[in-house]
Amino acid sequence: MSSLTTEARSALPPATGAGEPRPALAPSSALRSAGTESVVEATSRLFAHDCFCLTDLRLVGHPVVHASPALADLTGYAVEALTGRNLGFLLRNDTDQEAAEAARSAVESGRPVTVLVRAYREDGALFWCEQRHYPIQDGEGRTTHLLTLLRDVSDQVHAASAQAVGQELSGSLEGDGRFFSYALLLHDDGRAELAWASEAWRHLTGYGVDDVVEQGLERFVHSEDRELLGERLSGLRHQERRVDQYRLVTQGGRVLWVEDFATRRWRSDEAGVTAVYGMMKDVTNAKREAAELWRLAHVDALTGLPNAHLLEDRVQQALLQARRNGTHVALALLDLDHFRFVERTFSQRHGERLIIEVARRLRRALRRTDTLARCGTDTFALVLCDLPNERSALPVLEKALAAVRERYQDGTLTLQLSATLGVDILPAGTRSPSAALERADEALRRAKANARGGFRFYDAKLDAGMRSRLELEGELRRALSEDQLVLHYQPRVQLDDGAIHSVEALVRWGHPVKGLLKPADFVPLVEEAQLGPRLFEWVLERACRQAQRWQKQRAPKRVAVNVSPTALASGELVRQVQDTLSRYDLHPGLLELEISERTGHETLEAAAGTLQEVRAMGVHVALDDFGIAHSSLTQLRGLPLDGLKIDRSFISQLDGDGRAEEVDLLRAIIALGKSLKLRVTAEGIETKEQNLLLRQLRCDDGQGFLFSHPVPAEYVPAFA
Ligand code: C2E
Ligand code: MG
Ligand code: MG
Numbered sequence: 001m002s003s004l005t006t007e008a009r010s011a012l013p014p015a016t017g018a019g020e021p022r023p024a025l026a027p028s029s030a031l032r033s034a035g036t037e038s039v040v041e042a043t044s045r046l047f048a049h050d051c052f053c054l055t056d057l058r059l060v061g062h063p064v065v066h067a068s069p070a071l072a073d074l075t076g077y078a079v080e081a082l083t084g085r086n087l088g089f090l091l092r093n094d095t096d097q098e099a100a101e102a103a104r105s106a107v108e109s110g111r112p113v114t115v116l117v118r119a120y121r122e123d124g125a126l127f128w129c130e131q132r133h134y135p136i137q138d139g140e141g142r143t144t145h146l147l148t149l150l151r152d153v154s155d156q157v158h159a160a161s162a163q164a165v166g167q168e169l170s171g172s173l174e175g176d177g178r179f180f181s182y183a184l185l186l187h188d189d190g191r192a193e194l195a196w197a198s199e200a201w202r203h204l205t206g207y208g209v210d211d212v213v214e215q216g217l218e219r220f221v222h223s224e225d226r227e228l229l230g231e232r233l234s235g236l237r238h239q240e241r242r243v244d245q246y247r248l249v250t251q252g253g254r255v256l257w258v259e260d261f262a263t264r265r266w267r268s269d270e271a272g273v274t275a276v277y278g279m280m281k282d283v284t285n286a287k288r289e290a291a292e293l294w295r296l297a298h299v300d301a302l303t304g305l306p307n308a309h310l311l312e313d314r315v316q317q318a319l320l321q322a323r324r325n326g327t328h329v330a331l332a333l334l335d336l337d338h339f340r341f342v343e344r345t346f347s348q349r350h351g352e353r354l355i356i357e358v359a360r361r362l363r364r365a366l367r368r369t370d371t372l373a374r375c376g377t378d379t380f381a382l383v384l385c386d387l388p389n390e391r392s393a394l395p396v397l398e399k400a401l402a403a404v405r406e407r408y409q410d411g412t413l414t415l416q417l418s419a420t421l422g423v424d425i426l427p428a429g430t431r432s433p434s435a436a437l438e439r440a441d442e443a444l445r446r447a448k449a450n451a452r453g454g455f456r457f458y459d460a461k462l463d464a465g466m467r468s469r470l471e472l473e474g475e476l477r478r479a480l481s482e483d484q485l486v487l488h489y490q491p492r493v494q495l496d497d498g499a500i501h502s503v504e505a506l507v508r509w510g511h512p513v514k515g516l517l518k519p520a521d522f523v524p525l526v527e528e529a530q531l532g533p534r535l536f537e538w539v540l541e542r543a544c545r546q547a548q549r550w551q552k553q554r555a556p557k558r559v560a561v562n563v564s565p566t567a568l569a570s571g572e573l574v575r576q577v578q579d580t581l582s583r584y585d586l587h588p589g590l591l592e593l594e595i596s597e598r599t600g601h602e603t604l605e606a607a608a609g610t611l612q613e614v615r616a617m618g619v620h621v622a623l624d625d626f627g628i629a630h631s632s633l634t635q636l637r638g639l640p641l642d643g644l645k646i647d648r649s650f651i652s653q654l655d656g657d658g659r660a661e662e663v664d665l666l667r668a669i670i671a672l673g674k675s676l677k678l679r680v681t682a683e684g685i686e687t688k689e690q691n692l693l694l695r696q697l698r699c700d701d702g703q704g705f706l707f708s709h710p711v712p713a714e715y716v717p718a719f720a
Pocket of ligand 1: 507
């Protein structure tokens with residue numbers, strides 16, 4: 001873009017416009033009928049202060065016969081250098097034609113003609129030069145001379161051409177005030193100068209056009225978008241066009257979104273200026289509508305939660321994050337059980353309120369970074385992000401289910417809700433959110449078929465063992481919160497007189513599908529899932545409550561509670577025991593804790609302080625399963641104990657061959673216990689022979705099927 005476009009040129013204000021230097025007299029009439037001498041004299045006199053030259057049309061080549069000092073100033077040429085040659089020598093080639101055309105037309109029409117040309121100064125610099133030709137006739141009506149007034153209009157050209165395009169852009173649009181157009185001059189030195197602004201600025205912002213022309217656009221742009229504006233301006237120095245949206249602040253302080261469409265129109269290398277014309281319109285409403293449309297398309301109207309569309313997007317994001325961090329994503333679909341029933345029996349409004357409440361509860365159960373979406377009438381999706389392992393989804397899912405199960409009240413309607421979950425733990429590298437959703441859906445269908453109120457995992461990637469363990473773990477968490485566990489009690493019999501002064505609390509799980517499960521089926525899982533302290537608390541609570549009942553019935557029994565390794569090491573044990581004892585106002589001597597020798601010596605030693613504290617309260621401590629880990633005498637001494645329970649395996653061996661050896665071993669164990677002043681119990685006594693022998697060996701207590709299986713509490717007093 002090296003030369004001015006036609007529209008810009010024609011847009012230059014007419015030469016007779018206000019503020020323009022005009023000759024004092026109309027040259028044509030003043031000089032008519034004068035001879036060459038007198039024409040030169042007359043022009044010199046009349047236009048002494050103007051920038052002009054006089055061309056003699058009668059001479060070959062139409063040379064300049066007189067040039068004013070002002071023209072010498074303008075062009076840098078000496079007056080002598082300007083005279084004697086055609087004015088065309090000042091011009092740039094591409095405007096020669098037009099200049100010649102203009103001169104000819106002035107001569108032919110006998111009227112003044114103005115032309116805009118690009119001229120060179122003596123030093124080679126180009127400038128925009130306005131030439132106004134006045135034909136001068138002699139007495140016979142022949143045009144003999146051409147008086148040309150010249151002026152440098154470079155500045156006006158730049159600004160005016162911007163204005164012209166501004167006007168062209170605004171045109172009819174200006175009227176309704178929706179479009180604001182402007183012309184901007186980007187100077188190579190980095191300045192951006194607003195050369196022209198349309199009236200619509202006032203409609204748009206409430207400010208005057210002068211305000212923006214004087215202070216520049218930036219001052220009206222929202223502070224957060226100024227950086228964008230800067231980027232935009234520097235971009236326009238080399239980009240042909242740009243469309244940006246940013247915010248303006250109106251005079252009233254209102255924030256307005258505008259869309260600004262700008263094109264580069266011309267560039268003057270000489271002036272070091274790039275002209276940009278822009279058009280701006282208010283898109284606030286459109287933006288708002290777009291946001292609203294987006295909301296309608298992505299957000300569930302009832303709950304305000306993301307809907308199924310947005311869900312896919314969120315899953316996608318979670319997957320990306322998981323890939324980056326090497327973590328897992330759990331996608332769970334939660335379906336309310338019996339929701340249709342509520343809707344049918346009560347009303348749709350009831351149903352809606354219920355959904356809103358469930359959404360609220362679920363949202364609370366999740367972390368902020370997790371996504372909760374509603375993707376069906378009574379179906380929600382939970383996206384748990386950034387999980388360190390598969391298992392870490394479980395506590396959150398359990399929390400979600402528990403939140404749903406809280407009692408629900410709506411007027412007279414009271415409900416105990418429940419929900420079923422289908423879960424897919426998305427393996428690292430999963431790319432398709434929709435496939436993941438399908439898998440979660442399949443898991444949900446499976447869960448609804450056989451695990452209502454609980455959850456099922458999709459099993460493609462998880463091996464069967466892992467899957468059932470995860471599911472069992474989920475169920476176990478639920479069992480703990482829903483009281484599916486029960487305690488049975490096995491009496492401990494004083495061997496010399498058959499008296500029952502204590503019982504051992506043994507946990508069982510009344511699994512809704514699998515029936516009554518023994519500890520061996522789930523206690524290891526409890527440990528793996530770090531649920532030991534929770535199980536302990538549960539058992540301790542029930543056991544103490546039962547002990548208190550027996551105390552009240554005047555048949556007091558010490559209740560022994562098994563403490564798992566994680567419960568022992570949790571750091572919670574002392575507090576748990578203290579709290580529970582005081583809650584039930586139970587004599588500490590009526591509680592015994594059984595620590596298994598299997599726990600391992602390191603853990604046991606580390607827990608010595610804890611056990612010491614518990615004993616200091618008056619609670620008994622016994623070492624369970626003794627004999628298995630071959631503890632040494634020193635190790636035993638280091639533990640604060642009241643009792644020793646010989647593992648069942650030593651007792652059952654008594655029936656086999658080589659009895660004498662076993663008896664010796666047993667005798668040694670009992671002696672060891674006694675030497676440490678511990679009360680010794682033999683576990684797993686099933687036969688009278690075993691019982692007899694242990695009595696002979698002076699074992700203190702016995703426990704086993706011979707006396708009683710573990711039984712529910714109400715059957716225990718019968719043995720007292
Ligand atoms: P334990 O503490 O040694 O409990 C004794 C186990 O021996 C009980 O099995 C009991 O039913 C069984 N038993 C008692 N007498 C006989 C008998 O004459 N013959 C045979 N064959 N078995 C007998 P149970 O209830 O299945 O418990 C197994 C183990 O699970 C317990 O061994 C204990 O370590 C653990 N456990 C039980 N309840 C709890 C609990 O509440 N918390 C924790 N952490 N562990 C528990
Ligand atoms: Mg035990
Ligand atoms: Mg035992």
